[in-house]
Amino acid sequence: MNKPAAHLETAIVEQDTHPMADLLRMDRMPHIWCSGCGLGTGLTCFIMALKETGIPEDKVAVVSGIGCTGRVAGYLNLDSFHTTHGRGIPFATGLALANPDLRVVVYSGDGDLVAIGGNHFIHSARRNMDLMVVCVNNFTYGMTGGQAGPTTPISAKASTAPYGSYDYPFNIPYLAIASGATYVARWTSLHMRRLKNSMREALPKKGFRVIEIICPCPTAFARKNRLGSGLDLMKHYHDNSIIKHGADPREADIDMNGKVVCGTFLDIERPTFRDFQTENIAKQLGGE
């Protein structure tokens, strides 16, 4: 065997040599995310997926709302916009309708997308708008210090639920499918390759696509619930996630001790808002 000799020192390099530096705003690095936060892993998967699709960089726009996840728009070196809280989807809807050649991605948190932005989420799904939504679910409002939100599991502690949350959380794949989404998948931050493949698959599609990422928030959610570090949460996902493509989303609830069902829940086609707009309305008005 003629393996290369062991290098005595690991090569320390500057940030701009990183293979993803071209799609990141390196002047804003290091990012604000905590040590062990999974947000950066998901973003890496997104950048790799985008590169693999070959979609030109000027044909993609990324929109975020507010929150730790909402910082994504500001870190990507693409046309991106950081909207107000919960308003990523309406802003992105304008982009997608005005410029049908643009692949428009909404990348935001659970609180942003299904609490304050919940109505936009369900109605955009109902209308099958041409948007890909990446919803990072860390079960809490990370940025504001760990309040209970719409996905906080029953019995989980939060700064606003010191004795444990007692209201039913949303199950995002079920919500998305019931509302009319056409592509719905869920992965954890540990399923990097599968997450990346899902993103690569969903990016060129039409209609309302939702990818949920179950993500460690060691600072707010894990600390309040004594779940340990980001690495401990990754190990927890390893032990407690199961992959079941085509699973019934009603069986994909997440609770504090149960399994996290991952996979592609749905991948179908139905006419999008734009299809109806061009065909039906034009017909009504007597045009083509």
Place this chain on the structure above:
Amino acid sequence: MKYWRKPLDADTIKVPHGRIYVVKEQCKGCGFCVEYCPKDVLELSQEFNKKGYHSPVAVREEDCVSCGLCELICPDFAIYAELIEEDETTEETPNKTDKTEKAEV
């Protein structure tokens, strides 16, 4: 992995080798890369970076198969591998180990 019998295509299988690059000042010492590297190439250094984190060092760089997992899992864009050479296999394969499967769940 030792073969109990030499595979017919052993002469043609190539083992990739990687060189590891660390953006030391960008690392936050989360340990994801160290834990999930399928070849146990990495360890956290004893030294601190400017932010007070321990960044990884490739203590067994000769074992790196350039699988790219460390780059994919790093939340801080602080590590990557580069393919340096393809080499003939005699007694090892770069195939999945328990650890890679672990990270891929």
